[in-house]
Amino acid sequence: MDSRPGGGPRRSGIGPRERAALRLQLLGELDRVRGQVAGFRSTLDGLLAAADLEPPDDEHDPDGTTAYERAQVASLLAEADRRASALEQALASIDEPGFGICGGCGEPIGVERLQAVPGTERCVRCAGAGR
Numbered sequence: 001m002d003s004r005p006g007g008g009p010r011r012s013g014i015g016p017r018e019r020a021a022l023r024l025q026l027l028g029e030l031d032r033v034r035g036q037v038a039g040f041r042s043t044l045d046g047l048l049a050a051a052d053l054e055p056p057d058d059e060h061d062p063d064g065t066t067a068y069e070r071a072q073v074a075s076l077l078a079e080a081d082r083r084a085s086a087l088e089q090a091l092a093s094i095d096e097p098g099f100g101i102c103g104g105c106g107e108p109i110g111v112e113r114l115q116a117v118p119g120t121e122r123c124v125r126c127a128g129a130g131r
């Protein structure tokens with residue numbers, strides 16, 4: 001009842017096979033990113049535990065890198081967390097008609113970009129424009 005050329009709502013141009021491949025890719029990527037999240041979290045826990053052992057009033061930390069290190073790992077953790085959420089969202093919506101449609105301009109994102117940047121919600125142009 002669909003497939004009338006030129007008619008109907010806008011489509012992402014993603015076929016069932018591409019969708020299945022993208023799902024697998026998203027699952028693999030999500031697995032990898034969750035591993036990163038777990039790794040950063042335990043690194044951060046270790047740094048925080050080490051910081052607890054130091055005298056609280058010691059401003060001149062003999063190991064001056066720890067505060068910086070903590071900030072670094074915390075931001076990596078936040079970034080990986082965001083990435084995992086984006087991937088989960090992409091997986092949750094992969095069967096919906098709007099999947100693969102740019103959230104900025106409403107044009108199809110394109111299968112190549114979806115494969116290159118799993119979980120993206122923006123086409124190349126919109127991502128470049130920072131939308």
Ligand SMILES: [Zn+2]
Binds near residue numbers: 105
């Ligand atoms: Zn766009």
